[in-house]
Amino acid sequence: MxxxxxxxxxxxxxxxxxxxxxxxxxxxxxxxxxxxxxxxxxxxxxxxxxxxxxxxxxxxxxxxxxxxxxxxxxxxxxxxxxxxxxxxxxxxxxxxxxxxxxxxxxxxxxxxxxxxxxxxxxxxxxxxxxxEMGPEPLTISKKDFSKILDEHQRKNIKAFLLDQRNIAGIGNVYSDEILFKAKINPHKNIETVGLEQREKLYKSVKTVLREAVDCNMYFDSSWLIVHRGRDMRCPLNKNHKLKKEIIAGRSCYFCPSCQKYENH
Ligand SMILES: [Zn+2]
Structure with missing residues (x-):
C-alpha cells in the first residue's frame, strides 16, 4: 500500500x-x-x-x-x-x-x-x-512523539505505528522497517519499550522515512524491504533468518535475533 x-x-x-x-x-x-x-x-x-x-x-x-x-x-x-x-x-x-x-x-x-x-x-x-490524523512523522518533535507514546502505554508497538490517528503516513512495510532499525520486537507493548529504545524508535521513524523519500525507493540491501518475502535474510547478519507473523492484523516481518523481546 x-x-x-x-x-x-x-x-x-x-x-x-x-x-x-x-x-x-x-x-x-x-x-x-x-x-x-x-x-x-x-x-x-x-x-x-x-x-x-x-x-x-x-x-x-x-x-x-x-x-x-x-x-x-x-x-x-x-x-x-x-x-x-x-x-x-x-x-x-x-x-x-x-x-x-x-x-x-x-x-x-x-x-x-x-x-x-x-x-x-x-x-x-x-x-x-x-x-483525526496524528502529526506528520518527518516534522514531529521528540517531546510530542514521547507524549503520544505515553498516551498509548498498553498498545502493541506495531499497531501503534499503523494507527493514522497516532502518527500519519506509516503503513505495514515502513512500520516493519522502523522497528527493525530500532531493534524493537514487534510483539512488544509500548510500556515494555525502555527509554533507550524509545529514543531509537524516534530516530528510526525519521531516518527510515526520510531516507526512503531521498532514495526514491531504490533500496540497497541494508533495507528489510529488499529481503522481506524474498530471501528472508536479515540485512545485518546473513546467518539470521527473518520471521513472518501476523501482528496487529498484518503480515509483519522481523529478525528475532536482532529484535529480541528482551532488548531495552
Ligand atoms: Zn538480524
Missing part, C-alpha cells in the same frame, strides 16, 4: 507533470471511488480549471485548483498509482479516473483493486481520516 514515501513520490510526479495545464475533460470508469461528490459535479468543477500546487498529508495527496477553493484529494488505497501520458496511447486497464488536459496529455489514477478514493472538498479536514 502506498505509504508516506510513496505518496511523496506521487506528489513530485504530479507537480512535475500536471500543474498549470488547462483541464479539457474528466472521465471516470469507476464512480464508486468518488466519495463526497457525484461525478457530474466533479467533472463540471474541474473542466476549464488547472492545478496550481500539491501537497501531502499522511497517505493523502491534496491537489489545489486555481481560482476555486476546492481541492482534489486522492487516497491510493492498496495499489494506487499515477500515470501522465499522451492521450489515446497505451491503454491502462486499471485507469479509474482520467483527467484530460488541453495539451493532449492526460493524468490517470490507476487502482487495480478499486480501493483508491477521490474527494473534492474545500477543507481537507472535511475528510474524517484527515481530521
Amino acid at each position: 502506498p505509504e508516506l514515501p510513496d505518496v511523496e513520490s506521487f506528489k513530485t510526479y504530479f507537480k512535475e507533470s500536471s500543474l498549470d495545464k488547462v483541464i479539457a475533460d474528466v472521465q471516470c470508469s469507476c464512480k464508486d471511488l468518488i466519495r463526497n461528490i457525484n461525478f457530474k459535479d466533479l467533472r463540471h468543477k474541474l473542466t476549464g480549471k488547472s492545478f496550481r500546487d500539491a501537497w501531502r498529508r499522511g497517505k493523502f495527496l491534496i491537489c489545489e485548483i486555481k481560482d476555486i477553493p476546492e481541492k482534489l484529494i486522492f487516497h491510493f488505497g492498496m495499489t494506487g498509482d499515477l500515470h501522465y501520458v499522451k492521450q489515446n496511447t497505451e491503454e491502462d486497464r486499471f485507469a479509474r479516473l482520467v483527467i484530460k488536459f488541453e495539451n493532449e496529455y492526460e493524468l490517470r489514477l490507476l487502482s487495480i483493486r478499486k480501493l483508491a478514493k477521490i474527494y473534492l472538498v474545500k477543507d481537507p479536514e472535511e475528510i474524517k481520516l484527515i481530521k
